[in-house]
Amino acid sequence: MTGMLRLTLRSLRAHALRLALSSLAIVLGVAFIAGTLMFTGGMRTAAYAKAGVFDRHTDVAVYPADGGSNNPRDRKAVDETVLAKVRAASGVRAAEGEVTGTGGVVGTNNRPVLGYSVVSSIPTDPGLQSYTVRQGRLPQRTHEVVLDTRTVDKQKFAVGSAVRVGGKGSQAEAYTLVGVVDVAGTPKDFGGAFIGLVAADALTVTGEQGYQRIVAAGRPGVSHDALAKEVTAAVGPGLTVRTHEQILDDNLKSAIKDIQQFNAVLTMFAAISVLVAAFVIANTFTIVLAQRTRETALLRLVGATRGQAFRSVLLESSAVGFVASLAGVGVGAGVALGMQALLRAMGVVFEGGIALSASTVVLSVLLGTVITVCAAVLPAWRGTRVPPVAALSDAAVETARRAGWVRLGFGALSLAAGIAALGFAGRSSSIATVGAGAVFTFAGIVMFGPVLVPALVRALGWPLRRLLGATATIAVSNAVRNPRRIAATATALVIGIGLVSSFVVAAQSVKAGIERSVDKEVGVDFVATGVGGALPAPMVDELRGRRELGVVHLPRQTVSNQVEVVSAHPALVRTNLRHVDSGDVRQLGAGTALVYRPLARAKGLTVGSAVTVAGRQFRVVAVVDGTTGPTDPSENVPLGYRISLSDADFSATFPDVPVVMAAMDPAAGVSKQRAKDAIEAITAKYPTANFMDRAAYKKMLTGTVDMLLAFVTALLGLAVVIALVGVANTLTLSVVERTRENGILRAVGLTRGRVRAMLAVEAVLMALVGALLGVGLGTAVSAGAMSFLNGMGGEFAVVLPWGRLALILGFAAVAALAASVLPARRAVNRPVVEALGTE
Structure with missing residues (x-):
């Protein structure tokens, strides 16, 4: 056992370059996971810090019986009678009603300040005030107002000047700006203006008929629980009294729930990247182990068992996965910062930096290592099943095995089932039909890939063969010589580009449908x-x-x-x-x-x-x-x-x-x-x-679609990058495998430029086939989704954004050209004599 461990460690050092290629996919996949955890961890930390920002001095609060929180959407109210009862309780030092609703501010350009603006009453008793004042003071009487720092800075308002404030029930009136408060990242920050008024003005502006809650502070020496009992007795049944601790718990639960939902969305995209990385890792290990067939056979001849060889490979994969996952955690910090920059650019309001915890490191490293080992299991099992004598008699390369009829049969059935599900989505009452159609279609592409992908490579290679002659002919032959390998490489691209394409087509179709609806139903x-x-x-x-x-x-x-x-x-x-x-x-x-x-x-x-x-x-x-x-x-x-x-x-x-x-x-x-x-x-x-x-109205309705598309495309972009890493891996390892063959080609007159062109054509063909299949899958899924919406009563037609789809294909081709640079340099820089001597 000790001897096999030493051999495994030597093998890691000897094949470090080849294994480093697979580790890059692991790094990127783990980086997304770690970045997601760091990002949401920072949001969670900020939520804990901000949960009680407006209740620092609230000892108890009274809500309507089913209110239970200070959610501004909860419009049930308590009246002045209840407020008087709370104030009359012996343990209460101060109590005031609180109301929150919507309003607006007229800017210095005589136009409303855009965004969802919040109007909130601010207590006049200093013992209940919990706002952070940046300038001036809080309002003490009617027709005084405070605004948030962002609005004041953008509109160039000055403390002491008149600001026009209005609500849903009346036109704007002049208020005196007496202060500026900081509410950034708090539950009262919705991206628009924050308008703080005394309770009477807040009721008038919002049009509310009563308070959403009553906040109270106790006298010195009165505990929160004791105060809650006194207030409960004073107000009687039918109302809910909550202590300071319960209020903070409610606020925190609401904030954490929102973070968990957002985390679930990010985790879904992280899982997609990890899935693509698993495809790349499995394909890379398959090629690497095939190239080490002679080495494995020698170990078997000198006494190593199949089990020992198998465990040695798994030990290698676990070491590679562990080291790459650690690097992925470091890269994850950059991913987290990128997510923050993306959301800020989209105008999304959130608070918090990035938080790296021990649990994030452990979970990310463990997950990355497990995924790497699992991805290596099947290649390791195949690599150690080869009889030693047969392996020694071979040229130590992976044999090009044809796909079995069983696999092709299941692939055809899966592909047919997926297309049928997408075609009949309009008659279904569940969106799950579209999801099932997408899964079955993708599974069919995977199983049918060894036949489908080489056929598409030959078809796309035909014009290149006419244009570049023998160079392109050799490139096409190299690309299709191992159908399983190129199919696995293309499949990784199908996932990422398929998802990007589905969102691009769906977004364009929905936007077109919205615009038609506005023209037809609004028509003004x-x-x-x-x-x-x-x-x-x-x-x-x-x-x-x-x-x-x-x-x-x-x-x-x-x-x-x-x-x-x-x-x-x-x-x-x-x-x-x-x-x-x-x-x-x-x-x-x-x-x-x-x-x-x-x-x-x-x-x-x-x-x-x-x-x-x-x-x-x-x-x-x-x-x-x-x-x-x-x-x-x-x-x-x-x-x-x-x-x-x-x-x-x-x-x-x-x-x-x-x-x-x-x-x-x-x-x-x-x-x-x-x-x-x-x-x-x-x-x-x-x-x-x-x-x-009308044009601006259309833009407002479709702006959310564009913003969502930009967000989704950015998150899926990493999956596409990982898949392109797979193209580079396959090409690089193929160059290693064909060292002697390339040496012969150069010896008979193939120039360095033509070698580079040959590898570039091979890379572009692999990438374009994967991209075309991805675009086809994404378009089919979008068509199924539009059909489903039409079945529910909508009027949507599939609109293909040819420019964006062409951009996706162009990006795949350019990235593939970039991926071919290093393998080509390796191929042309090796001396011909040395290459001819390679076995």
């Missing part, structure tokens, strides 16, 4: 949307009163008795209709309704029939067929069960449904610029409204 020149909530009612009334506007439509929808009810405008109602079965849609007005065909057939409704909506009767003026769009599955609305009412009737029937958007067109004879000026004159007074033209 201008749009105003509420920021974080409904549009202010006075603003809507002002818009309706402007003569420059011929159309002011308020799109809304709700569900009543398993029927989707939508608001419509007579001038725009035709925009989303495919066909009018009967009646006249222009008659839509007070007391009338449009009924969609599926509902009309199910309920026996025709033109002139009476239909009841939420207890009110309407006369059907038309039966139509049009786009319905997907509805919330929880509402259990059959597809096409839709009724359209006029804006006025919808408002009267469903007064509680908020107006979050206004769609506007100029009046007849009014220019677009004049109509735009009229709208801006109104919206400038309401900072919670975002006004834009």
Whole structure:
């Protein structure tokens, strides 16, 4: 055993260069894992530090019975009566109500400050104040305001100046800026402005009817538990009282939950990179062990058993995996910093640096080592099964074994099943069908690869053979001489490029669908949307009163008795209709309704029939067929069960449904610029409204898709890089394997330039085949996803972004050329005589 250990260590030193090639894939794969853990670890550390930033002096808090937290989306409230009871408790030194909601600030350019802005009440009692003041002071009376440092810096506000602040219920009013606070990275930082007001002003601006919680500080010597008991007795049943410790626990749980969800997303991408690395490692070990067949055979002849040879290889792989994983942890710090830079560039708000813990190191190293050993098991088993005599009689290279009929048969079945699943995704009610189709299609490519990949290499190599002659012919022959090897190399690229392509095609298809939907269903020149909530009612009334506007439509929808009810405008109602079965849609007005065909057939409704909506009767003026769009599955609305009412009737029937958007067109004879000026004159007074033209509205809706695509592409980029490392590994090890062959070619007149060209062509062919298969797989998966969305009521068509797909293929080709540089240098720098003497 000791002798085999010494031989293993000598083998590691002797083949260090070859094993270093496989270690690079491990380094990158582990770096993603370690970087993810460091990044989320830093976020977690920051979450612990920030969990109680606004409750440093809160001893107890009172919530509505099912509120349980200070989540701004929880709109249940407690009133002044409860506040008075809390203040009356003997152990309470100070108590104030707290409200959080949405509002807005008008910037120095007389336009609303963009972003989701938070309005929060700030206690006036110094014993309850927990804000970090950078300039000035906190508000003490009405019409005083504090803003966050980011907003003040960007807008060049000065302490003591007037700042206009508004909410969803009224237009902006002037407030005196008395201070600047730091809320960066806290639960009250949503990327927009932070607006701090006294409670009375906060209630007015947010439109809330009461406090979301009451915070209280106890008298000296009163414990938190004792104070909680006193407050509970004072307020009576029906409310929840939580201590300081419980509040911090709730805040921390909420923050950690968000981090865990984000970590799950990053871990998924890390797993993809690790999977690609495993493919590269397994292929590299297969080639390395095949080239050491003679060495293994000699060990067997002098007495080493198969088990000893097998364990020796696994020991090598564990050593390589351990060292490479340690290096991967170091590179992971750079990956973590890159993730932070990427998110900051995308405008994502987060706090924290990177945190390297012992558990991160142990987990990353252990995982990297285990993956390396597992990837080496099958090559090691194959490498030690070769009989010693047969190995000694061979030229010590891997034999090109054909794929068995069983493998090819299962591959064909898997490929057919995957394509069928993607084709029938539109008839499925589960997105899992698309996922299953992707998995089966990829598995089919893997199993069918030894036949499919060489065939594609020959097809792509045909024009190169015509162009470069013998050089390209030799390159194609070298590439396909071992079908399993090139198939494994290409497969690693299929994973990364397939995923990138699927997101690229899906993003372009979704963007095109959104733009068509805006043109068809909105169909106006201008749009105003509420920021974080409904549009202010006075603003809507002002818009309706402007003569420059011929159309002011308020799109809304709700569900009543398993029927989707939508608001419509007579001038725009035709925009989303495919066909009018009967009646006249222009008659839509007070007391009338449009009924969609599926509902009309199910309920026996025709033109002139009476239909009841939420207890009110309407006369059907038309039966139509049009786009319905997907509805919330929880509402259990059959597809096409839709009724359209006029804006006025919808408002009267469903007064509680908020107006979050206004769609506007100029009046007849009014220019677009004049109509735009009229709208801006109104919206400038309401900072919670975002006004834009149709093009800007499309860009806003599709901007999230672009941002998500950039994020996903950046994360998947590492998987593609690892796969390209596999191309370089295969090429380098093939050069080592063909040292004598290359020497013969150079001896008979092949120039150094042609050797480099030969290896470049071989690398490009390997990369392009993998990239083409990846693009094909990604496009098929995207088509399946679009079909699924259409089956759910959407209207999406597959749109191929030819420019981006060509860029992906071009990147693969250029990267492959770069990967061929070092192997080519090794091939041409070795003296011909020395190469001819190599066995």
